[in-house]
Amino acid sequence: MEKQQQQQRRELTFLHSGDFLRRNSDRGIENSIDCDTTPIKEMDFFSRTKHSLEQDRKNESSTLLDSGVNTGLNLLTSSCGVSKTKNDDKSNSETSKLQVELEKLHDESRKLRSMLDQISRSYNELQGQLVLAMQKQAHGSPQEQKSELNRMSSSKMSAQQFMDPRPSGGLNVNEPSVSDERANELSVSPANTNNEVISKERDHPMLQIAPCRQVSNEDGGDQTSQSWGSPRSPKVDKMKNEEQGPDQVPYRKARVSVRARSEAPLISDGCQWRKYGQKMAKGNPCPRAYYRCTMAVGCPVRKQVQRCAEDRTILITTYEGNHNHPLPPAATAMANTTSAAASMLLSGSTTSKDTLTSSGFFHSMPYASTMATLSASAPFPTITLDLTHNPNPMQFLRAPHQPATFPLPLHGCPPHLRHPMYAPPKLPAMPNVQLGQRHASMVETVTAAIASDPNFTAALAAAISSIIGTPRTNEGDNNSGGTNTVAINGVVGLPGSPQLPQSCTTFSTN
DNA sequence: CGCGTTTGACCAGCGC
DNA sequence: GCGCTGGTCAAACGCG
Numbered sequence: 001m002e003k004q005q006q007q008q009r010r011e012l013t014f015l016h017s018g019d020f021l022r023r024n025s026d027r028g029i030e031n032s033i034d035c036d037t038t039p040i041k042e043m044d045f046f047s048r049t050k051h052s053l054e055q056d057r058k059n060e061s062s063t064l065l066d067s068g069v070n071t072g073l074n075l076l077t078s079s080c081g082v083s084k085t086k087n088d089d090k091s092n093s094e095t096s097k098l099q100v101e102l103e104k105l106h107d108e109s110r111k112l113r114s115m116l117d118q119i120s121r122s123y124n125e126l127q128g129q130l131v132l133a134m135q136k137q138a139h140g141s142p143q144e145q146k147s148e149l150n151r152m153s154s155s156k157m158s159a160q161q162f163m164d165p166r167p168s169g170g171l172n173v174n175e176p177s178v179s180d181e182r183a184n185e186l187s188v189s190p191a192n193t194n195n196e197v198i199s200k201e202r203d204h205p206m207l208q209i210a211p212c213r214q215v216s217n218e219d220g221g222d223q224t225s226q227s228w229g230s231p232r233s234p235k236v237d238k239m240k241n242e243e244q245g246p247d248q249v250p251y252r253k254a255r256v257s258v259r260a261r262s263e264a265p266l267i268s269d270g271c272q273w274r275k276y277g278q279k280m281a282k283g284n285p286c287p288r289a290y291y292r293c294t295m296a297v298g299c300p301v302r303k304q305v306q307r308c309a310e311d312r313t314i315l316i317t318t319y320e321g322n323h324n325h326p327l328p329p330a331a332t333a334m335a336n337t338t339s340a341a342a343s344m345l346l347s348g349s350t351t352s353k354d355t356l357t358s359s360g361f362f363h364s365m366p367y368a369s370t371m372a373t374l375s376a377s378a379p380f381p382t383i384t385l386d387l388t389h390n391p392n393p394m395q396f397l398r399a400p401h402q403p404a405t406f407p408l409p410l411h412g413c414p415p416h417l418r419h420p421m422y423a424p425p426k427l428p429a430m431p432n433v434q435l436g437q438r439h440a441s442m443v444e445t446v447t448a449a450i451a452s453d454p455n456f457t458a459a460l461a462a463a464i465s466s467i468i469g470t471p472r473t474n475e476g477d478n479n480s481g482g483t484n485t486v487a488i489n490g491v492v493g494l495p496g497s498p499q500l501p502q503s504c505t506t507f508s509t510n
Numbered sequence: 511c512g513c514g515t516t517t518g519a520c521c522a523g524c525g526c
Numbered sequence: 527g528c529g530c531t532g533g534t535c536a537a538a539c540g541c542g
Contacts, residue, residue: 281532
C-alpha cells in the first residue's frame with residue numbers, strides 16, 4: 001500500500017515536471033538510451049521493448065540451445081532411439097520461429113513508438129495553438145475573440161474526440177442543428193488536422209483509453225430508453241455490456257456533481273427541468289429531488305438536487321446524461337467544458353477505483369484547497385465540483401505558460417474563456433464566486449480555472465494515468481462500500497456534456 | 511384545461 | 527430470502 005503510494009507520488013512528480021512528454025517524444029527519436037540516468041524509475045515500455053527483447057532473445061536462444069544438453073532429454077532421446085541431430089533441427093527451427101516472432105514484436109514496438117511520437121507532436125502543436133490563441137485573445141478585439149473562441153471550441157472538440165471513447169461522429173448524427181455547426185467548426189479548426197491521427201491512435205489498443213461502447217444512440221436516436229438507474233436501465237446496460245464481449249470495457253456512467261452555496265431551492269443552469277420524484281435519502285434530513293430535462297422530448301439528462309446534511313446552505317446538484325438537443329447559449333459553455341472533465345473521468349473509470357482513490361495520493365500536493373473531487377465509488381464515477389471552498393489564490397499566480405505535463409485534452413478545453421492569467425483585473429480568484437453574484441462570469445471563471453491550472457490538470461492527469469496504467473482489480477477490494485474520493489486541487493467539472501453519457505448542462509444561479 | 515409538483519407505490523440492486 | 531436503499535412511475539393535486 002505504502003509502496004503504491006510512493007509509486008503514485010513519483011508518477012505525479014514525473015508528470016508534473018513536464019518530463020512526460022519530453023521523454024516520450026525524445027524516446028521516439030533516441031530510442032531511449034538514457035534510461036540508466038533516469039532519476040525517476042518510471043516504467044519505460046519502449047526502452048524495455050528494445051533492450052529486453054534483445055535480452056530475451058539472447059536468453060531464449062541460450063535456453064533453447066541449452067535444451068540441447070538437457071540430460072533428461074538426451075537420456076530420453078537416446079533411450080527412444082531418436083537421433084540427436086533431429087532434435088537439434090527441431091530446436092533450431094523453433095529458435096528461428098521464435099526469432100521471427102521476436103522480429104515481429106520488434107517491428108510492432110517500433111510502430112508503437114512512432115505512433116506515440118506522433119501523438120506527442122500533435123499534442124505539442126495543439127498546445128502551441130492554444131497558447132497563441134490565448135495570447136491573441138488577451139489583446140484582440142471582441143470580434144477577434146469571438147472567432148478565436150469558435151476556433152478554440154473546435155480545438156476542444158478535437159480534444160474531446162480524442163478523449164471520447166465512443167466512435168467519432170456518433171454524437172452528432174442525431175443532432176443536426178448542433179452537428180452542422182460543429183462540423184463547420186471542425187472543418188476550419190487548425191486542430192482538426194490532428195483528428196485523423198487521433199482517430200487512428202484510438203484504434204490502437206495501447207492508446208485506447210476507454211473503449212466504451214457507443215450507447216449514446218439511445219440519447220439521440222433511441223430516446224425512449226432511460227438513463228441513470230431507471231428500473232429498466234440496469235437490464236439494458238447489462239445486456240449491452242454482454243453484447244460488448246469480453247474484450248470491451250463495460251460501459252459506465254459518470255456523474256458530475258456541483259456543490260454550491262445557494263439559498264435558492266434550485267440552481268438554474270440554462271435548462272428546463274421537470275421534477276419527477278422526491279425521496280428522503282439515508283443520512284440526510286433533507287429530501288433529494290429528482291429532475292429530468294424537458295427541453296426536448298426524450299432528453300435523457302437527469303439531475304438530483306439535495307441540500308448538504310452538514311451545511312444546509314450548500315446545494316448539491318448532480319447531473320447525468322447527455323442532452324440530445326441544442327443547448328441555449330447560457331448552457332453551452334459549461335457543458336462543453338465539463339464534458340471534458342467528465343469524459344476524462346469516464347476514460348479513467350474503466351480501471352480500478354482503488355487506484356484512483358489511493359489515500360494520500362493527492363495529499364502530497366502543496367496546494368491545499370480542495371476544489372474538486374474524483375469519486376469512483378460505485379455505481380458511477382463522479383466528479384464533484386466544490387464551489388463552496390476558498391481556493392488558494394496562489395494557484396493563479398503561477399506562470400501561464402507552464403509546459404503541459406500530460407497529453408490529455410483537458411488542456412485543450414476552454415482557454416478561450418478568458419483565462420484569468422490574461423485578464424486578471426476582471427476575474428475573481430476562482431470559483432469562489434458566491435452564487436447569485438456575477439453568475440454570468442462564473443461559468444467562464446470556472447471554465448478558465450479548469451484550463452488554466454496546470455497543477456490541477458497535472459493532478460487529474462496523474463490520477464487518470466495511474467488508473468489507466470493499473471490493471472483493473474476487483475472493485476471494492478480496498479474501498480468497498482465507502483465513498484472513495486481523491487482531493488484534487490483545482491476544479492474539475494461541472495455537469496456538462498452534450499455528447500457524452502455522463503453529464504450535461506451549464507451552471508448559473510438564480 | 512394544461513402543466514408542473516407531490517407523494518405513495520413499485521422495482522431492482524445490494525448486503526447480510 | 528429478506529430487508530434496506532436508491533431511483534422511477536403515475537395518479538392525485540394545485541396553480542395560473
